[in-house]
Amino acid sequence: MSNVRVRFAPSPTGGLHLGGIRTVLYNYLFAKKNGGEFILRIEDTDQTRYVAGAEEYIMECLQWLGLEPDESPAKPGAVGPYRQSERKAASIYQQYAEQLVREGHAYYAFDTPEELETMRQQYRSDTNPSPQYDHRVRAAMRNSTSLDAKTTQRLLDEGTRYVIRIKMPENETIGFTDMIRGEVNFETGLVDDKVLLKADGMPTYHLAVVVDDQLMGITHAFRGEEWLPSAPVHVLLWKYLFGLDAMPQWAHLPLILGPNGKLSKRDGAKYGFPVFAMNWTDAKTGELTEGFREKGFLPEAFINLLALLGWNDGTEKELFTLEELSAVFSMDRVHSAGAKFDYEKARWFNHEWIKKTDNETLVTLVLPLLEKEGVTVTDNSLATQAIASVKDRATLLPDFIPQVSFFFRAPISWDLAAVKPKWNTDKEKFFQVFVEELDATPDFQSAFIEEAFKKTAALQNIKPGELQLPFRIMLVGGKFGPPVFDIAAIIGKSETISRIRTALKAFGE
DSSP, X not given: OOSOEEEEOOOSSSOOBHHHHHHHHHHHHHHHHTTOEEEEOBOOOOGGGOOTTHHHHHHHHHHHHTOOOSBOSSSOXXXXXOBHHHHHHTTHHHHHHHHHHHTTSEEEEOOOHHHHHHHHHHHOOSSOSSOOSSTTTGXXXXXTTTSOHHHHHHHHHTTOOOEEXXXXXXXXXXXXXXXXXXXXXXXXXXXXXXXXXXXXXXXXHHHHHHHHHHHTTOOEEEEEGGGGGGHHHHHHHHHHHTOGGGSOXXXXXXXXXXXXXXXXXXXXXXXXXXOBSSOEEOTTTOOEEOBHHHHTOOHHHHHHHHHTSSBOOSSSOOOOOHHHHHHHOOGGGBOSSOEEOOHHHHHHHHHHHHHHSOHHHHHHHHHHHHHHTTOOOOOHHHHHHXXXXXXXXXXXXXXXXXXXXHHHSOOSSOOHHHHGGGOOHHHHHHHHHHHHHHHHOSSOOHXXXXXXXXXXXXXXXXXXXXXXXXXXXXXXXXXXXXXXXXXXXXXXXXXXXXXXXHHHHXXXX
């Protein structure tokens, strides 16, 4: 497959949802698999919904995930601009809308908001609760199909506000071949006359997506299945403006489902898990919605789990790098049915990727979290050892905080309730002798520490198993952490001895 060009075309209106990121990913993988280009185009035609900072947020999400486009507003190519608002300024869309009017495929509509509301009230019925502006009401409205040419021209000359609507045929069947769903057909008489050009001169999505895909040389267009009802409008626009042979191949991706149906942008708080790639703060309400990045997911895990939401390579394999996905991805393995998002499975992916990630990389990710909690780390070698000792226990990155904090600061309190019931003078004497043994140990490695521990216990006639819990609590403050002798080896001889002596005072009080 040659000259493949795909695009992700988000609206800068808010946070980037799971479904949006999956669309990015499938576009990216398809382009890489076929040696093509992946384009980011910002569809900001609806200025009423534009949110400051949303475009930068989208770019940061793609950068975090390593899904950076070949062409974008930040990396323009030969077919820019890459923001539709800038393309509108060049009158790119107006000329195509006017062409459709001249050729009888679209018309000027001068209806005021009040006239539109009157129409809805007049035609509303039990069988038609939401009347549309279509072939059944077109002749009764104020537009260039119901008005004579002289009146139409006068309204235009007077500067009367208008929109341009597509003139949907009454009795045609049109369709296309979807890469996922096969043949899809529509009856044109069931579709309303969509607005193509708004009164402010901005195109709607319907016109802009067709014009931009043509001018940018897009060969394949992947979008969510919620856009299927708009497909007949887009097919006709391709037919009227550029010919159906020029139309990209389309694939309408299945929905991502939550526990109770479609997973929407508002469902994070309801279900207790993120739905956005990264934190998003609503500009109007100030409400913060947590993202997968801030929750503690690795980008590799996030990509991996999204790839398998509606696709598989035909094997039982579950863990894929981005490079592996790029090599095996194909649209014919994408399912047409909705894919249910399982947060526990998502956590499993992250746990597996934490285990696969090298310790040095994890240090760079965990240290900022520790610093935020007031834990100062000055020894990267110690941090690497500490993280290596607990990485199998961490599911999300914040899990490292309680698991490794004690490596860098001694406990200031201890789980005395776990120690005191069985604490006695024999155990106190054991640790006093054990400290002397440790001080004399030349090679402070885990095996030698354990050997000294068992030797001292045997001499004191105490079972080692009765002493390990107090030892752990002395070093970390509670009943958690990796093997206790590993902890001692990592924090070192001086620190281990200091913590034992400090804890002995607390245990004896």
